Amino acid sequence: MAETATAQRRTSLETRGFDAKGASLTLAPSSFRVSLRAPEASISVLEEALGLSLPRLPKTSSEEGTRAALWLGPDEWLVIDTETDPLTASRGVEALHSAVDISHRNVGIVASGAYAAEAVNGGCPQDLSPEAFPVGACSRTVLGKIEIVLWKKAENSFHIECWRSFSPYAFAFLTASARDAAA
Amino acid sequence: MLLIRCPYCEEERPELEFRNGGQAHIARSTDIVQESAEAFERFFFIRDNPKGVIFERWRHIHGCGRFFNAVRDTITDKFHHTYKAGEPQPDLNELIAANEDRRMDEGRGDMPADQGPGSWANVPPDQINVAEPAADASKGDA
């Protein structure tokens, strides 16, 4: 009998990393990601199925265990889960909504350290001061020439989501920026 | 960098996140088949190109993704007002009056009031719009 070939999924940034005093970059753990769109009327049913609240305020996120929901637009969320597939939970929901698996479309990069905000600000024009961008804040925005989703997970720690094919650019950009910021 | 207030994100965001979407408040005919060629041309091709205040569509493409409307001055790039798509076109005079009230409320009553586009561009209003543009003497010389 013929042997079954198994394809192995590799991330685009497997061997990358950058560490400097004050600003370091690492690859975020592989995660399930769902692009969720839903009208107001469907939100409560989806919240119950997903087991976390969907934030209604601009630039806010919610977290429950390994799952997080990031507000991207008035009817749009990015749901990230490091352990279980959110689609399994939302599959049975009959209320009008759209949930698309984008787990492998995105790559996550974590920038952390005292100068993490400066490193991100090297290519992102948003105000990242603690007043304007507190812990838990998230936003779709730009980094240099690409679009990213920026999420402040903790004091001095930013999670950057970019499209997979843009990830070498994002990582190179952040490396250069982090090097400058930490210098 | 220019800061533009997105009415959906409810805050000012850097201009790099936005894209211009052309003139606002152009309604498509509900009965386009019956429209004359001239009326369709006006709807499809003809746009204002004012030197001064213009109503425009903008899209927060690298943010919430929403289209919204803005009142912008084409001379100074100043955004006077932004509002959600579908909301009625604001009255320009009321907007100017509201801005004036805000200026007084902010205790800037002793500073000169905006005299319209002219003052923003540091050019007297009566010199901004000329009926007959001066002929360009150098044209065709090169």
Ligand SMILES: [Zn+2]
């Ligand atoms: Zn927005």
